Amino acid sequence: MTEHPTRGSGRRPGTSQTREAILDAAMESFTQKGYTTTTVRGVAREAGVDPALVIHFFGTKDGLFDAAVRTRGVPLRRLSEVVPGDPDHLGERLVHRYLTLWEDPETAPRLHAILHAAAASEAAATLVRTFLTEEVLRPIAKTLAADHAETRAILAGSSLIGLAMVRYILKVEALALLPKETVIKAAAPAVQRYLTAPLDLP
Known part of the structure; x- marks a missing residue:
């Protein structure tokens, strides 16, 4: 089921788990497809979230790669x-x-x-x-x-x-x-x- 980012100041339910799922999907994509072929949209699809949520957490593909390398x-x-x-x-x-x-x-x-x-x-x-x-x-x-x-x-x-x-x-x-x-x-x-x-x- 696709997860969409919500507006407002409240804490998103499952934020930590969602972020970890995105990082897992990102590292898998960087490993299997390489940096140039990996896309934010593709990572979002593998993680089961909306691409806007990936942007919310990491800003850009570079930011996603940086976070994935530092944690994975x-x-x-x-x-x-x-x-x-x-x-x-x-x-x-x-x-x-x-x-x-x-x-x-x-x-x-x-x-x-x-x-x-x-x-x-x-x-x-x-x-x-x-x-x-x-x-x-x-x-x-x-x-x-x-x-x-x-x-x-x-x-x-x-x-x-x-x-x-x-x-x-x-x-x-x-x-x-x-x-x-x-x-x-x-x-x-x-x-x-x-x-x-x-x-x-x-």
């Missing part, structure tokens, strides 16, 4: 969970967690959707960049006992994103066919260097 793109926040511990093995822990997220059938489609959206739309790229900076890189930077902590976190993040692009998006065989543990051993030292080794930065 939570797996990326799990990277900061591995920061506590021996700093000399931080790179290994980050690469291991990152590859595990990409190879988990539940989280991988969302990560695919986020990277594809960032590549397809400048607006989406801006939203993803803000999300990564605020929710992933900055929390990691705060735990680093080194100079240029935020720049170090960004360099490490760029290395991880490049790894994902080649292994999981482009699927270049030389990297895509390697066992995960082999990739971890090969990539971790570079990430570790960015995080803790002396860097020639101004």
